[in-house]
Amino acid sequence: xxxxxxxxxxxxxxxxxxxxxxxxxxxxxxxxxxxxxxxxxxxxxxxxxxxxxxxxxxxxxxxxxxxxxxxxxxxxxxxxxxxxxxxxxxxxxxxxxxxxxxxxxxxxxxxxxxxxxxxxxxxxxxxxxxxxxxxxxxxxxxxxxxxxxxxxxxxxxxxxxxxxxxxxxxxxxxxxxxxxxxxxxxxxxxxxxxxxxxxxxxxxxxxxxxxxxxxxxxxxxxxxxxxxxxxxxxxxxxxxxxxxxxxxxxxxxxxxxxxxxxxxxxxxxxxxxxxxxxxxxxxxxxxxxxxxxxxxxxxxxxxxxxxxxxxxxxxxxxxxxxxxxxxxxxxxxxxxxxxxxxxxxxxxxxxxxxxxxxxxxxxxxxxxxxxxxxxxxxxxxxxxxxxxxxxxxxxxxxxxxxxxxxxxxxxxxxxxxxxxxxxxxxxxxxxxxxxxxx
Amino acid sequence: xxxxxxxxxxxxxxxxxxxxxxxxxxxxxxxxxxxxxxxxxxxxxxxxxxxxxxxxxxxxxxxxxxxxxxxxxxxxxxxxxxxxxxxxxxxxxxxxxxxxxxxxxxxxxxxxxxxxxxxxxxxxxxxxxxxxxxxxxxxxxxxxxxxxxxxxxxxxxxxxxxxxxxxxxxxxxxxxxxxxxxxxxxxxxxxxxxxxxxxxxxxxxxxxxxxxxxxxxxxxxxxxxxxxxxxxxxxxxxxxxxxxxxxxxxxxxxxxxxxxxxxxxxxxxxxxxxxxxxxxxxxxxxxxxxxxxx
Numbered sequence: 001x002x003x004x005x006x007x008x009x010x011x012x013x014x015x016x017x018x019x020x021x022x023x024x025x026x027x028x029x030x031x032x033x034x035x036x037x038x039x040x041x042x043x044x045x046x047x048x049x050x051x052x053x054x055x056x057x058x059x060x061x062x063x064x065x066x067x068x069x070x071x072x073x074x075x076x077x078x079x080x081x082x083x084x085x086x087x088x089x090x091x092x093x094x095x096x097x098x099x100x101x102x103x104x105x106x107x108x109x110x111x112x113x114x115x116x117x118x119x120x121x122x123x124x125x126x127x128x129x130x131x132x133x134x135x136x137x138x139x140x141x142x143x144x145x146x147x148x149x150x151x152x153x154x155x156x157x158x159x160x161x162x163x164x165x166x167x168x169x170x171x172x173x174x175x176x177x178x179x180x181x182x183x184x185x186x187x188x189x190x191x192x193x194x195x196x197x198x199x200x201x202x203x204x205x206x207x208x209x210x211x212x213x214x215x216x217x218x219x220x221x222x223x224x225x226x227x228x229x230x231x232x233x234x235x236x237x238x239x240x241x242x243x244x245x246x247x248x249x250x251x252x253x254x255x256x257x258x259x260x261x262x263x264x265x266x267x268x269x270x271x272x273x274x275x276x277x278x279x280x281x282x283x284x285x286x287x288x289x290x291x292x293x294x295x296x297x298x299x300x301x302x303x304x305x306x307x308x309x310x311x312x313x314x315x316x317x318x319x320x321x322x323x324x325x326x327x328x329x330x331x332x333x334x335x336x337x338x339x340x341x342x343x344x345x346x347x348x349x350x351x352x353x354x355x356x357x358x359x360x361x362x363x364x365x366x367x368x369x370x371x372x373x374x375x376x377x378x379x380x381x382x383x384x385x386x387x388x389x390x391x392x393x394x395x396x397x398x399x400x401x402x403x404x405x406x407x408x409x410x411x412x413x414x415x416x417x418x419x420x421x422x423x424x425x426x427x428x429x430x431x432x433x434x435x436x437x438x
Numbered sequence: 439x440x441x442x443x444x445x446x447x448x449x450x451x452x453x454x455x456x457x458x459x460x461x462x463x464x465x466x467x468x469x470x471x472x473x474x475x476x477x478x479x480x481x482x483x484x485x486x487x488x489x490x491x492x493x494x495x496x497x498x499x500x501x502x503x504x505x506x507x508x509x510x511x512x513x514x515x516x517x518x519x520x521x522x523x524x525x526x527x528x529x530x531x532x533x534x535x536x537x538x539x540x541x542x543x544x545x546x547x548x549x550x551x552x553x554x555x556x557x558x559x560x561x562x563x564x565x566x567x568x569x570x571x572x573x574x575x576x577x578x579x580x581x582x583x584x585x586x587x588x589x590x591x592x593x594x595x596x597x598x599x600x601x602x603x604x605x606x607x608x609x610x611x612x613x614x615x616x617x618x619x620x621x622x623x624x625x626x627x628x629x630x631x632x633x634x635x636x637x638x639x640x641x642x643x644x645x646x647x648x649x650x651x652x653x654x655x656x657x658x659x660x661x662x663x664x665x666x667x668x669x670x671x672x673x674x675x676x677x678x679x680x681x682x683x684x685x686x687x688x689x690x691x692x693x694x695x696x697x698x699x700x701x702x703x704x705x706x707x708x709x710x711x712x713x714x715x716x717x718x719x720x721x722x723x724x725x726x727x728x729x730x731x732x
Contacts, residue, residue: 127697130697130705131695136708143712184730190732191732194729195729197725201722
């Protein structure tokens with residue numbers, strides 16, 4: 001068993017190495033390119049995108065849905081595992097909390113990008129109608145951001161106090177910052193009581209809020225009378241999809257952080273096995289809802305829906321559709337069904353497949369439906385019959401993804417990715433050390 | 439000193455001749471250009487009469503330019519009543535962007551027929567920089583449709599008689615249409631062709647259940663585009679329809695209403711959830727301050 005000092009040495013934040021610096025610069029370059037494209041979009045208007053009268057939601061909205069789905073990881077892993085007292089969650093929850101916050105913040109930013117003029121964001125509040133799912137979305141996204149922040153911050157308090165103490169001599173400025181953020185945490189009974197109560201409230205709240213967020217996201221589509229969206233299955237379908245996307249993202253990020261920070265002693269094969277089973281459950285649930293979503297309309301589809309389904313299954317979007325179904329769902333499920341598949345390496349591959357598949361799945365949900373309206377597309381240029389994102393859209397979208405990754409990277413740089421206090425408590429290191437000192 | 443040399447005379451002659459040729463060619467060219475640039479205008483006119491109401495003419499102006507029919511907009515057309523040798527100007531209309539114009543008279547008495555009861559109306563365009571002058575003349579007699587509602591054996595009918603007004607004689611074997619006025623296209627009732635009998639009359643049953651605002655129907659008996667009489671319409675108000683029930687949700691609290699008409703359940707429950715959630719979130723932020731102060 002490692003002693004407390006070793007634990008501190010392993011888990012306290014460290015400076016970037018060469019690879020970390022290159023990675024951060026790489027992300028910054030993508031963000032700068034995206035910012036330039038975004039400024040150009042604000043100046044020239046959304047004519048720089050390939051969104052037109054029919055494909056009026058494109059890559060921005062599918063990217064938004066992806067971010068919202070990924071943010072569900074906070075609800076499923078942190079809250080559910082905490083409330084069900086699953087102790088294996090400890091080394092994973094902080095990473096899940098970081099992913100949740102980064103994803104939901106970027107979801108909010110993406111809505112603004114899609115609106116064209118950012119000042120129009122104000123109109124969503126000024127002219128809000130409670131009948132509109134857009135208004136519900138505008139309310140639930142800031143609520144989720146606030147709650148995700150609190151979900152990350154409350155459990156961090158003891159660790160921030162530890163970091164303040166740890167860096168007091170070596171990095172006094174950083175220590176000062178940790179001290180301010182630690183809110184005078186001393187670990188007193190009263191502080192612990194307030195913290196535990198607050199975490200419990202957050203853990204309970206984030207589950208319905210997460211479900212509401214996913215459901216509202218689904219209702220944005222299903223409350224419109226459109227082929228492929230007008231489905232009562234949509235809410236549950238989105239929740240199960242978010243469950244899979246969130247766990248996939250968690251596995252991917254956990255694997256990379258484990259490798260970079262050499263945390264093999266803390267995040268073990270046991271944790272990957274557990275996450276693998278979790279991913280398997282998510283994939284099976286999502287598979288079930290996919291069957292509901294696509295198989296039933298094959299039996300009952302009217303002509304318009306039939307055209308839409310054909311475009312997905314064997315037409316223009318068949319490549320992306322089958323990629324998202326096979327690579328994003330079936331293959332990862334197949335991998336995690338086997339014991340060997342739930343080892344870190346295969347799990348990372350499965351996680352990456354789920355993340356990429358999930359992103360394209362959202363694209364498949366958003367775009368084809370818009371290009372299959374009930375009334376035939378007439379009187380518009382031929383290019384408006386199809387949609388593929390413009391360079392501006394790709395750059396801006398890549399920048400939002402890079403921003404999310406940069407947020408995760410910076411959190412990993414400055415925060416302990418594995419809760420120090422809780423790990424120490426679980427391993428009873430502090431007690432042992434104190435006993436040995438006395 | 440007054441002596442002018444031969445060569446000087448020759449030079450003046452050449453100069454004068456050159457100027458004359460230049461001016462003549464320019465004049466001819468401009469005259470030719472005027473002829474070639476101006477296009478002909480084709481006028482069409484139709485006469486309409488609504489019984490006990492207005493009389494009007496629908497006029498359309500078009501031109502064939504580059505082998506295509508083009509509507510001629512913004513040209514003035516003068517309408518004249520021709521009575522034997524006399525011409526009385528009735529008024530003037532200007533064509534719209536579709537090349538169409540409508541000339542309305544309050545009643546037929548604003549015009550005069552010739553001794554045989556024939557009205558002759560001429561539409562003329564004086565011409566302008568782009569188009570040549572044009573005119574069109576139409577002749578018609580005045581016809582009268584007398585329409586009324588009758589009930590036989592609990593069945594409602596519309597009865598209509600067609601007359602030549604000037605001769606005061608009935609017109610038999612003429613086709614009349616009976617239709618109910620509708621917003622986009624009138625609803626025909628009765629047989630496809632209703633020919634007037636020897637009494638100049640038609641009798642058409644009115645079906646039950648035709649919807650109308652407050653149960654009121656406006657029935658039209660129409661002599662359509664007759665060569666001799668133009669188009670003549672008689673309108674009859676008939677309270678024989680099924681009243682239309684107004685299903686408008688205007689000003690009600692519905693999902694599609696403006697935000698000041700949000701359904702109450704949508705105001706109450708989502709707001710309870712929103713304020714409930716944010717009360718907890720504010721409480722949690724207060725807890726952060728409590729931790730800092732403890």
